[in-house]
Amino acid sequence: MENKVSTFNTATRYGLFAGLILIVWALFAMVIFDRTSFLASFLGILVTTAITIGASVMAINYHRDKELGGYISFSKAFVVSILTILIAGAIMSVFSVVDRTIINPDLYEGQMDEMAIMYEDMGMDDEAIDMALRVFEIFLSPFGVFFTGILTYAFFGAIISLITALILKREEPTPDF
Numbered sequence: 001m002e003n004k005v006s007t008f009n010t011a012t013r014y015g016l017f018a019g020l021i022l023i024v025w026a027l028f029a030m031v032i033f034d035r036t037s038f039l040a041s042f043l044g045i046l047v048t049t050a051i052t053i054g055a056s057v058m059a060i061n062y063h064r065d066k067e068l069g070g071y072i073s074f075s076k077a078f079v080v081s082i083l084t085i086l087i088a089g090a091i092m093s094v095f096s097v098v099d100r101t102i103i104n105p106d107l108y109e110g111q112m113d114e115m116a117i118m119y120e121d122m123g124m125d126d127e128a129i130d131m132a133l134r135v136f137e138i139f140l141s142p143f144g145v146f147f148t149g150i151l152t153y154a155f156f157g158a159i160i161s162l163i164t165a166l167i168l169k170r171e172e173p174t175p176d177f
Contacts, residue, residue, distance in 0.1 A: 005067040007080050010059055015087025018055030022048060022092045026099070035107060049156075055088060056081040056160055060168045071172040077165035082157050089153025096149050097142045108140050 025047050033040035063080045064072035072080075100108055115136055119129040138144050 005063070007063065007076060008083065010063045010067065011080050011083030012087060014055050014059035014062070015084045016091065018051055018084065018088035019091025019095075021051050021055075022088060023095050025051065026092070026095060030099075030104075035104075036111075049160075052085055052088065052153075052157070053160055053164065055084050056157075056164045057168065059084040060164060064168065064170060071170050072168070073171060074165050074169040077169045078161050081161035081164050082154075085153055085157030085160060086150070089150055089157065092153070093146045093149030096145050100140065100145050101142055112136065112140075 026044075029035070029040060029044060029047075033043070059080050060072065060077045064070060064077070068076075112133060116129055116133060119132055124132070139148055
């Protein structure tokens with residue numbers, strides 16, 4: 001039987017740690033890469049995924065080995081992992097809002113202009129372009145950026161958590177009678 005240890009404390013610790021590492025990576029990438037390039041996008045996804053998986057694995061291992069005596073069920077491992085990833089995702093989503101509103105708002109205004117030109121080149125009429133840009137603008141609003149970030153981390157976090165929990169679970173042996 002598993003000990004009654006707070007899953008939330010472990011998830012918070014590792015989620016905060018992962019969130020801070022993700023922010024450091026994002027700031028580093030902003031300085032090094034042209035943010036509109038394919039390479040920057042690809043590396044961003046790759047590094048973010050690696051950091052997220054690493055945080056998940058570390059949180060489950062710590063909780064299992066240091067707090068639960070070496071055993072953890074699949075469900076508890078999943079909860080530790082998904083909470084860790086959601087906390088990191090919330091931190092990164094807040095940073096994304098700060099990025100889009102304070103650090104570099106001009107980048108996103110330029111994207112709106114590029115989208116309008118792309119839609120014109122596709123032959124869309126002005127009314128359709130305005131409607132498409134309004135939808136795009138919703139996703140670039142602070143609420144849209146935050147909400148989309150949370151949903152993205154929740155979706156991919158669930159997949160990562162399922163896999164890591166499945167691999168790292170270690171059930172307590174049941175005594176043979």
